Structure formats: structure tokens, C-alpha cells
Amino acid sequence: MFLYVDTNILISYFNTNDRAFSETHALFAVSSLDFTTGIITLLEFESVLGRLRKSNRITFDPNVENTLRPLSPANQIRALTKFCFNSLPIRIVPVSALETLVFNRQNYKIENTFLISHKICPELLLRTLDTIQIAAAVKIKHYEGIDIQYFLTNDQEILNKGNEIYSHTQILPISSTDLTASLKINP
Numbered sequence: 001m002f003l004y005v006d007t008n009i010l011i012s013y014f015n016t017n018d019r020a021f022s023e024t025h026a027l028f029a030v031s032s033l034d035f036t037t038g039i040i041t042l043l044e045f046e047s048v049l050g051r052l053r054k055s056n057r058i059t060f061d062p063n064v065e066n067t068l069r070p071l072s073p074a075n076q077i078r079a080l081t082k083f084c085f086n087s088l089p090i091r092i093v094p095v096s097a098l099e100t101l102v103f104n105r106q107n108y109k110i111e112n113t114f115l116i117s118h119k120i121c122p123e124l125l126l127r128t129l130d131t132i133q134i135a136a137a138v139k140i141k142h143y144e145g146i147d148i149q150y151f152l153t154n155d156q157e158i159l160n161k162g163n164e165i166y167s168h169t170q171i172l173p174i175s176s177t178d179l180t181a182s183l184k185i186n187p
Helices: 007-014 021-028 039-054 061-068 072-089 112-124 127-142 154-160 162-169 176-182
Strands: 002-005 034-038 091-092 098-103 108-111 150-152 172-174
Touching: 002 007, 002 127, 007 021, 007 039, 007 072, 034 039, 034 127, 039 072, 039 091, 039 127, 061 072, 091 127, 098 150, 108 112, 108 154, 112 127, 112 150, 112 162, 127 150, 127 154, 127 162, 154 162, 154 172, 162 172, 172 176
Parallel strands: 002 034, 002 150, 034 091, 150 172
Antiparallel strands: 098 108
């Protein structure tokens, strides 16, 4: 089963205080699940992780914290991001191609994820990064040939629009709770 992983799932996996901590650990342990995400997730992860650390709302293992202590805050975020992505069985799919967006009788070269975002944004009316994340999943499905079936997220706004998102993308948003239940996994 191919899943596109939203940033909040990755944060849940590493944040021992997160309500979905156990579920995400159980899911990433299932070898039959294929986890994929876009490069936008890497950027968003660094941003969210930095804000959570600055406000002391995320905790890591004490050994990890001790290793980070001598680093500057920015280098701590970079090191944690590498650590997090290297710890998980997740594939990051990079930018694949530029396309032409015709807007106001002008041609603009635009990365295909943003072109897809431009097309689905008025239909879905989600926050910008959420639209880009969904577009990245669509890009991976259609341009990279990876049959993404589910958009794994715990973002309630995305989950509330699940049927609408599916009708435009043929990718169904699913929460970690629903996925663990459907796979009969006991976190």
C-alpha cells in the first residue's frame, strides 16, 4: 500500500507528547506499507520542528538532546531533520519537471507541483501548504508512477474534506487512527 506522508505524521512520530505517537510508530513498523513524501515535507518539517523546539513543545530522547547541546539552534534543527528522515523508511521524491503556466496571457515556467496546486486550490480551498502537499502527492502518483492511494495525515481540515479531495485527486486522506484500525494494528 502506497502512502503519501504529511508533515504532521512525521512530527507525531518523534514527539513523545503527541497523541498519535504510538500509532505512527506502529504504522512505520509495518513492512508492507510504502511511505513516500515530497521535498516540501522536508522544508515544512524543518520549520515546524524549529518552532516546536523554540517553544519547548517537542521532546526527544535525552541522549539525542545531549548530542545536540553543543550545536547552534539552526544546526540542531538541521541535525534533527537528518536524524529523523534517516530513522524512517520514507522516500523523498524531488522536483521532477517544469511546466508552463499560462496566466494573464503570460507564460510562466513553474514546477509541476505548483501547477497542480494552482489547478486544485480553487476547488479545495485549503491552506496553501496543505494544497501544495496534496499536489505533491498527485505529482508523485501521475508523474513518478508511484500509485499513491492514501494521503496519511492527522490534519482535521484535510480529513474533513476527504471525499472532496478524493474526487479531485483519486487519493484518499486517512488519519493514523483510521489506518491503524483498518490494518488491525494495536498501537
